[in-house]
Amino acid sequence: MSTKAKNDGLFCELYWGTTRNEVWSFDAEQPRVLAAQDETAPLPLYGFTLPEEPYLLAERTEHGYRVFIPPAARIERSRRGEAFRPVPDAELQRTGDRAWVELTQEDQLRLCEGELSLHLAPSVAGKRPAALGLKDFGWLGMVAILFLSLPVGFLLAGPSPERMAESNARALTQARELEQAERKRLGVDTPARPLSPEAARPDAGTRTLPANLGVQ
Secondary structure, eight states: OOOOOSSOEEEEEEEETTEEEEEEEEOTTOOEEEEESSTTSSEEOTTSOOSSSSEEEEEEOSSSEEEEOOTTOEEEEEETTOOOEEOOGGGOEEETTEEEEEEOTTEEEEEEETTEEEEEEEEOTTOOOOOOOHHHHHHHHHHHHHHHHHHHHHHHHSOOHHHHHHHHHHHHHHHHHHHHHHHHHHTOOSOOOOOOHHHHSOOOOOOOOOTTOOOO
């Protein structure tokens, strides 16, 4: 039987009540997921009753993953994002004394035992990005040309020295007009009359004599 699954991996989340405690992701190069109550196991699964260790929890199939249910666990399914519902016994498959269900791309499974729950869903771990095609290179080239043309266009369309001089002269004229309007508003727009020679003569000022000198 072919083991090439349509999804790319398996994503596992361990919850204690509503609190997520651990997260694991297994890529397409790991066709079997082994669990044990051991930190060195690929999936350290404490709190679940496992008949043996390591316990084969999931293996890849043609359509997704075959998930084996621990003997004391309850199995629930959520399809297309709906609420989790118990999986009826009639939908369980068996291989020997092991019960299992199929996990496809449209499903999420939840194994529950006590306050613990293990969520299993398809994952994209290990997915390699597709190589760039000719169309992608064409778009990249157009973006690069546009990016490089912006500074060149700015330099060509920028103001010339003549325009800058005209702009400066216009700004100075407007400043003078504003200054004249402000002086007129303050009543100081009449030019001041020059001082007469007498008025312009400097004042001798006041001299202070020493205390030991008398005034005749």
